[in-house]
Amino acid sequence: MDSEVVIGKLLSSKYTKITTPETADLIVINTCCFIDEAIQETESWINRLVQIKREDSNKTLMVIGCYPQRYGKQLSSKYPEVDYWIGVNDFPFINEILTQKNRNRVFIDNPPYLYNEKTERFLSTPSHYAYLKITEGCNHQCSYCVIPSIRGKQRSRQIESVQKEALQLIDQGVKEIILIGQDIGHFGLDWSGKKELAHLLKRLDHSLPNGIWIRLLYLSPESMNQQLIETIATSEKICKYLDVPLQHTHPFILQKMNRPSNIDKTFKILNTLRKTIPGLFLRTTLIVGFPGETDAIFNQMVSTIKSFRFERLGCFVYSPQSGTPASQLPHQVEDEIKQNRYHQIMKIQKKIAHDFHRSLIGKTLEVILDQGPLSQKPRTFLGRTYGDAPDVDGQIKVIVHKNSKTVQPGDILKVTINKSSTYDLEGIYS
Ligand code: SF4
Structure with a gap:
């Protein structure tokens, strides 16, 4: 989404065409760095683009997003070929930054940013679906996560702004609107003191035309309440698909993760969702190999996912991130054990997914x-x-x-x- 705003801003100024790095005057790379794999991919791309810039020093090379926001000033000396480093709150000012003559500068100091329906935006998804960011930042403080330190505290858009943008997207031919945020269940808390997602969804449900899908991405279980569940259950437009990242199912690990650790309460909510929303596909994400995860704890998680049988499940191997409390915890798990646990979880889920898909035949x-x-x-x-x-x-x-x-x-x-x-x-x- 941030890339779409950047392209929209550039196309609204003197830039006219999107092309390959080899033929472009300006090369912009948007970056991610919340786990090791993402950092490696980011750095490998920067190295490739630096090589292209070395072959043609007239090009301007710009790195934007989480990577410069996280590593800031230390990057100028690491990659002297990069002309501008722009953080997650500064990229909206890309056209102004491009007028600055001093090169190899880092821009990471603007206050927290969130776009709105008036922001220039170039849709990069296929024309029938689009992401619509309703919150940015996160108020949770999961002990392994760098996102709050990069993206800041949660801020939410106004309901009218989301509604206007949704209608604009539909005018452009979009049929599936995907509402996103780190935890959209907390939408509105910052400006109203209450969770306002149900209110927003009701508004969208009534004001968008029939034949549109609204998909919700990332809701914490504790953000669910009766009003929200009923709104999802009764809407013809909201997809009966909820991505509810649990990260773990053992109270000891959840405590160490600084996440809600009353797992009985969490599964009570998930069971209510299944009962109240017929045809619901529940997706979750788990992390294996978190510090302190013994065989017994891991086996408990295995039993839980075998018995609950999520329709969709993704799994990550824990990778310690510098500056996070979890990276300092004792009892870090060996890499080989982490990998084995990852493969075990994916094997179990493969069987669950296979059986679930077979059960859909005829439906x-x-x-x-x-x-x-x-x-x-x-x-x-x-x-x-x-x-x-x-x-x-x-x-x-x-x-x-x-x-x-x-x-x-x-x-x-x-x-x-x-x-x-x-x-x-x-x-x-x-
Ligand atoms: S809820 Fe998600 S984004 Fe927020 S701190 Fe936890 S893992 Fe990070």
């Missing part, structure tokens, strides 16, 4: 078409069920019956599932 689900028709197969499309978020979950192959109406990407159809594999599905639209 009719709402699907949004993403691509197609495929070459050589004029009646075959690829899409996602309402239980699949883009770039995260699986796909469904949709065969359109020869007598049915013409369809195209962006259409939302009722598809009957007739085949399944572990992560993907196949179905017929007739």
